[in-house]
Amino acid sequence: MSDVARAAGVSPxxxxxxxxQPDRVSAESRAKVQQAAxxxxxxxxxxxxxxxxxGATRTLGVVxxxxxxxxxxxxxxxxxxxGIAEVCAERGCGLLIVPTGTGDDDRNRVVAAAVDAYVxxxxxxxxxxxxxxxxxxxxxxxxxxxxxxxxxLVGIDNRAAARAAGAEVxxxxxxxxxxxxxxxRNRHTFVRCGVDPDTVxxxxxxxxxxxxxxxxxxxGIDWSQVPVGxxxxxxxxxxxxxxxxxLASTPRLDAVAAMSDHLxxxxxxxxxxxxxxxxxxxxxxxxxxxxxxxxxxLREQGAACATAAFGDPAPDHRGAWRLVRRASTGG
Amino acid sequence: MSDVARAAGVSPxxxxxxxxQPDRVSAESRAKVQQAAxxxxxxxxxxxxxxxxxGATRTLGVVxxxxxxxxxxxxxxxxxxxGIAEVCAERGCGLLIVPTGTGDDDRNRVVAAAVDAYVxxxxxxxxxxxxxxxxxxxxxxxxxxxxxxxxxLVGIDNRAAARAAGAEVxxxxxxxxxxxxxxxRNRHTFVRCGVDPDTVxxxxxxxxxxxxxxxxxxxGIDWSQVPVGxxxxxxxxxxxxxxxxxLASTPRLDAVAAMSDHLxxxxxxxxxxxxxxxxxxxxxxxxxxxxxxxxxxLREQGAACATAAFGDPAPDHRGAWRLVRRASTGG
DNA sequence: TCCTATCTGTGTAGCGTTACACAATGCACC
DNA sequence: GGTGCATTGTGTAACGCTACACAGATAGGA
Numbered sequence: 001m002s003d004v005a006r007a008a009g010v011s012p013x014x015x016x017x018x019x020x021q022p023d024r025v026s027a028e029s030r031a032k033v034q035q036a037a038x039x040x041x042x043x044x045x046x047x048x049x050x051x052x053x054x055g056a057t058r059t060l061g062v063v064x065x066x067x068x069x070x071x072x073x074x075x076x077x078x079x080x081x082x083g084i085a086e087v088c089a090e091r092g093c094g095l096l097i098v099p100t101g102t103g104d105d106d107r108n109r110v111v112a113a114a115v116d117a118y119v120x121x122x123x124x125x126x127x128x129x130x131x132x133x134x135x136x137x138x139x140x141x142x143x144x145x146x147x148x149x150x151x152x153l154v155g156i157d158n159r160a161a162a163r164a165a166g167a168e169v170x171x172x173x174x175x176x177x178x179x180x181x182x183x184x185r186n187r188h189t190f191v192r193c194g195v196d197p198d199t200v201x202x203x204x205x206x207x208x209x210x211x212x213x214x215x216x217x218x219x220g221i222d223w224s225q226v227p228v229g230x231x232x233x234x235x236x237x238x239x240x241x242x243x244x245x246x247l248a249s250t251p252r253l254d255a256v257a258a259m260s261d262h263l264x265x266x267x268x269x270x271x272x273x274x275x276x277x278x279x280x281x282x283x284x285x286x287x288x289x290x291x292x293x294x295x296x297x298l299r300e301q302g303a304a305c306a307t308a309a310f311g312d313p314a315p316d317h318r319g320a321w322r323l324v325r326r327a328s329t330g331g
Numbered sequence: 332m333s334d335v336a337r338a339a340g341v342s343p344x345x346x347x348x349x350x351x352q353p354d355r356v357s358a359e360s361r362a363k364v365q366q367a368a369x370x371x372x373x374x375x376x377x378x379x380x381x382x383x384x385x386g387a388t389r390t391l392g393v394v395x396x397x398x399x400x401x402x403x404x405x406x407x408x409x410x411x412x413x414g415i416a417e418v419c420a421e422r423g424c425g426l427l428i429v430p431t432g433t434g435d436d437d438r439n440r441v442v443a444a445a446v447d448a449y450v451x452x453x454x455x456x457x458x459x460x461x462x463x464x465x466x467x468x469x470x471x472x473x474x475x476x477x478x479x480x481x482x483x484l485v486g487i488d489n490r491a492a493a494r495a496a497g498a499e500v501x502x503x504x505x506x507x508x509x510x511x512x513x514x515x516r517n518r519h520t521f522v523r524c525g526v527d528p529d530t531v532x533x534x535x536x537x538x539x540x541x542x543x544x545x546x547x548x549x550x551g552i553d554w555s556q557v558p559v560g561x562x563x564x565x566x567x568x569x570x571x572x573x574x575x576x577x578l579a580s581t582p583r584l585d586a587v588a589a590m591s592d593h594l595x596x597x598x599x600x601x602x603x604x605x606x607x608x609x610x611x612x613x614x615x616x617x618x619x620x621x622x623x624x625x626x627x628x629l630r631e632q633g634a635a636c637a638t639a640a641f642g643d644p645a646p647d648h649r650g651a652w653r654l655v656r657r658a659s660t661g662g
Numbered sequence: 663t664c665c666t667a668t669c670t671g672t673g674t675a676g677c678g679t680t681a682c683a684c685a686a687t688g689c690a691c692c
Numbered sequence: 693g694g695t696g697c698a699t700t701g702t703g704t705a706a707c708g709c710t711a712c713a714c715a716g717a718t719a720g721g722a
Contacts, residue, residue, distance in 0.1 A: 089430030
């Protein structure tokens, strides 16, 4: 910058003002500075220096969970990210995706990223990355929990929504089952009866499972007899395998509460006999295949997270879900 | 940091070394520093200051085109982004999405973003954002062109691929048509015959259109009689509308070369009589509906772009496509 | 005993920028 | 001609960090 100032025959401050408060300098000086900058190939103030001086980076950090791969393969995570991106675009702020899931370095990366605040996508209570984000003394907004001091929570009331969906799908069922997202950080795939929600590491999954259990109990169904098929990702191919295991262990399965529309469709496709099915998210898939589902907008929730991270009041999304009844639960 | 140094009774340099080269300081000093940092709530070196000093940000910038919304709604753009993210994760670098599409400010944002290099997602030749990115003197890698001095290109040979797809889908056709992505920056939706590829602003779309024209000519079809339906986004709902317009203007339409599987499926759904259809990308949709399609991996291309942006040699993707023949073209 | 090598801690200087206070100028007004 | 005000340019100081060169201490070898 000082080179430009010298070449233009003005002081560095004049150059700085030329870029930041053009009205502060005369048209003459401005022209001189612009010409000198063009000649020297100076593209404008250095971003790092500027944010050092300014004390803020005008950038929002996003942590997408243990493995970036899972996040980008999950349309819901993408929708969430889109919502964040929208808010960032409105405000002219950058959106920095912090790469995690590659090892012990994750924490350092979270600490060393040049961001003003963090939005954390659904993760486990004990995720070290989460601890690192909170430890940086930057504002942290967590989607779907867990609850921590100094962080803001955004998300729907998954337990209530799951209870409503469960009531619908289990209503006439004699052999109900659940198709679930992972319950531990290793993303084990398995089928087991009566999984205790309290042992689930992911808050969102925990709440949904608790909600399904509530619904089962409301209907007098013995939860300890309800098989839960756990999938490692929100992926149809794997879900069908898990569904086959469910069918093998529970021959006359007649209802499946699934934690996503993808999983629900996988269940339908594997089912031989008629099956009541509910999904989650009200995606295109649900509409196309007439799935009963819990409608929510991850995009709006992403936007709310971003807004909250910027320190502005965000709408409360706890009640922002709706049970959409369709043919997959009889109507 | 100097506060921590004072509290720990050491020099600032010792604190710095504690974080950056822990082996450089004695275990004793390290412990003192860590304790002082914990007490004072110091989370580690400030990222902005560090990158100012270091001269690099260890962050890759991504420009996704005019409107972020379009990008996140397009699964192919998301796959591309996922590929970039993967490479960033491997290298421990951040991935900064620069928000554009909000007005004149776009250029400033691109210039003012704290990144070491840029990857630009398919855009028009004359996109001012592209010019801004190139003007920052940072390495720029462009997906799908256009060609500019000092930038690297990554992408398949769209023209050759379109020619192959066109040869397949137009083979027995008497009334062929094309379903295209936008051809101008305003993303106008319309139907017109014999669109001249040279007038198309998006290089990828231009090449594909030219390839379809090549194929038509090879088969002795008069290009000026071939209607092209232009959709503003990669969205099925709108594509069906455009397809209806095509059918209205060309009653006995019997072949559609579409620039994506979504568009191809939209064409199939609207068609009353048998229709030869080809798509693009070999997505789940194509597999499910047995669509002939041009297979390519946007994810790999994203990874290649990121690798190239970091200054490393990236594989040549020009030939990384394959025509997948399925039932939608009779075989 | 002296010389060298290793280990650990410290000071300096500068990365590129901008907030702030101040100086110089011109102009209008009484 | 002096006063007040707006306009425009400049210097200083700091934002927080680390590469580098150096200093003191300790140990080992000749």
